[in-house]
Amino acid sequence: MQGASVIAGIAQRTFMACMLSGLWLCAHAQDPHAAARRALIAELRAEAAGGDGDTRIDRDVLAVLAKVPRHAYVPASEQHNAYENRPLGIGYGQTISQPYIVALMTTLAQPRAGQTILEVGTGSGYQAAVLAEFGAEVYTIEIVPPLARQAAQRLKGYPNVTTRTGDGYYGWKEQAPFDAIVVTAAASSIPPPLVAQLKPGGRMVIPVGSSFFTQTLLLVQKDAQGRVRTRQVLPVRFVPLTGGH
Ligand code: SAH
Numbered sequence: 001m002q003g004a005s006v007i008a009g010i011a012q013r014t015f016m017a018c019m020l021s022g023l024w025l026c027a028h029a030q031d032p033h034a035a036a037r038r039a040l041i042a043e044l045r046a047e048a049a050g051g052d053g054d055t056r057i058d059r060d061v062l063a064v065l066a067k068v069p070r071h072a073y074v075p076a077s078e079q080h081n082a083y084e085n086r087p088l089g090i091g092y093g094q095t096i097s098q099p100y101i102v103a104l105m106t107t108l109a110q111p112r113a114g115q116t117i118l119e120v121g122t123g124s125g126y127q128a129a130v131l132a133e134f135g136a137e138v139y140t141i142e143i144v145p146p147l148a149r150q151a152a153q154r155l156k157g158y159p160n161v162t163t164r165t166g167d168g169y170y171g172w173k174e175q176a177p178f179d180a181i182v183v184t185a186a187a188s189s190i191p192p193p194l195v196a197q198l199k200p201g202g203r204m205v206i207p208v209g210s211s212f213f214t215q216t217l218l219l220v221q222k223d224a225q226g227r228v229r230t231r232q233v234l235p236v237r238f239v240p241l242t243g244g245h
Contacts, residue, residue, distance in 0.1 A: 031069070033069065033071050033079075033082065033083060036082070036083035037066060037069070037070070037083050038066070039083065040065075040083040040084070040085060040099060041062055041065060041066045043085055044057065044062060044065065044085065044099060044100055044103055045057075045062055047085075047100055048062070048103070051104075054108065054219060054231060054233045054234075055104065055233065055234060056107065057100075057103045057104060057107050058106075058107045060134075061103050061106045061107050061130075062103065064106070064130055064133040064134070065099060065102070065103055065130065067133065068126065068129050068130055068133060070082045070083060070096075070099065070126060071083070072154060073090075073096060073124040073125055073126040073129070073154060074088050074090060074096055074124060075089070075090060075091060078090075083099075085098060085099050085100055086098050087101075090123055090124045090147065091146075091147070092144045092146065092147055093239070094123055094144065094147060094239055095123070095239060096123055096124040096126050097123075097126075097127065097184060097238070101217075101236060102126065102127055102130060104217070104233070104234070105127070105182055105184070105205045105217070106127075106130055106131065106182075108203065108205045108217075108219050108233065109131070109180040109181075109182050109203055109205050110180065110203060111131050111134035111136045111180060112134060112135070112136065112179070113134060113135030113136065114135065114136070114137075115134075115136040115137070115179035115180065116136065116137045116139070116175060116177075116178050116179055117131050117136045117137065117138050117139070117178060117179060117180045117181070117182065118138075118139050118140070118141070118168075118171060118172055118175070118176075118178045118180075118181045118182070118194075118197070119131065119138060119139070119140040119141070119181075119182045119183075119184065120140075120141055120168030120169075120171075120181070120182070120183040120184065120185065120194070120241070121141075121142065121143075121168060121183065121184035121185040121239075121241070122140040122141065122142035122147065122148055122151045122163060123142065123147060123151065123184060124147075124150075124151060124154070125140075125150075125151030125152075125154045125155045125161075125163075127182065127184055128140040128151070128155060128158075128161050128163075129154075129155060129158060129161070131182065132155075132158040132160050132161045135160070136160065136179070136180075137160050137162075138158070138160060138161045138162070139161075139162050139164070139172050139175045139178075140155075140161060140162070140163050140164070141163075141164045141165070141166050141167075141168040141172060142163070142164075142165060142166075142168075143165070143166065143167055143168065143242055143243055145165050148163060148164070148165040149165075151163060162175075167243035167244055167245070168183070168185075168241075168243070169187075169191045169193065169194075169241060169243045169244070169245040170191075170193045170245075171191075171193045171194050171196075171197040172197070173197065176196075176197035177197055177198060177199040177202065178197055178198060178199060178202060179199055179201075179202050179203075180202060180203050180204070180205075181194050181197070181198055181202070181203075181204040181205070181206070182204075182205050182206075183204070183205065183206035183207070183241070184207075184238065185207075185238055185239050185240060185241040185242070186207040186208065186209060186211055186215045186236075186237075186238040186239065186240050186241055187206060187207070187208050187241040188208070188209070188210065188211075188241075189208060190204075190206060190208060190218070190220060190230070191241075191245065194206075195220065195222070195228060198220070198222045199222065200222055200223065200224045200225070200226055201222065201223065201224055202221070202222050203219065203220070203221050203222075204218075204219075204220040204221075204222075205217065205218070205219055205220075206218050206220060207236050207238040211239075211240035214235045214236065214237050215235070215236055215237065215238060216232050216233070216234070216235060216236070217232075217233040217234045217235075217236045218230050218231065218232060218233065219231045219233055
């Protein structure tokens with residue numbers, strides 16, 4: 001009883017402090033990462049301002065990155081680094097992508113409410129959460145079972161995300177065709193099953209190249225007649241797409 005009343009007293013004092021010191025302190029008390037996340041978004045906005053054409057970043061994508069708590073998608077030991085603009089280890093030799101790259105890939109994929117989107121390489125689940133914030137149905141597939149399990153837990157708050165353990169090289173036939181496909185591991189060439197599962201008018205964003213060197217981020221577009229056009233966007237570095245192919 002005594003313990004409970006001490007806690008109630010602390011809660012009351014915290015509430016009073018919030019009332020007195022204004023909203024900023026309250027927001028900060030609720031999310032100690034808020035300031036770091038704002039700084040990251042400012043950095044991305046500055047970086048995006050230098051981009052044009054295929055390397056620009058949409059404002060609504062930055063707004064989503066300002067909302068999704070990246071620290072909730074990394075191991076506890078990396079949480080203090082969660083708002084640095086770089087990839088971080090998530091275990092099993094895998095990484096959560098650099099925020100700038102997540103922003104760029106999302107901009108290129110052009111997610112919209114009501115679309116069906118495939119992500120290959122769930123990893124931490126962060127990119128899937130970002131895509132889901134646009135109101136699309138997101139299907140995401142991960143080949144490393146413990147990573148797939150952790151991500152499924154983290155993504156529980158998104159009823160529009162479906163996770164699966166498996167080899168994403170072959171796509172997700174039951175849910176195809178997709179308006180957009182986002183591949184977050186580097187393939188040696190564009191997987192034909194993924195091209196086949198892209199809708200006419202659909203967009204695929206995929207890093208392609210050797211797993212030992214930098215790769216090239218490609219935007220693959222299928223037009224209304226089913227013709228496929230590929231554009232090179234940026235040199236990038238991703239973990240390799242593994243699996244049986
Ligand atoms: N999108 C992730 C980035 C993860 S890194 C995020 O936001 O955190 C790429 C992920 O792709 C790794 O977790 C890796 O295990 C996974 N992967 C590699 N090859 C795969 C394949 N063939 N099918 C599905 N996932 C794969």
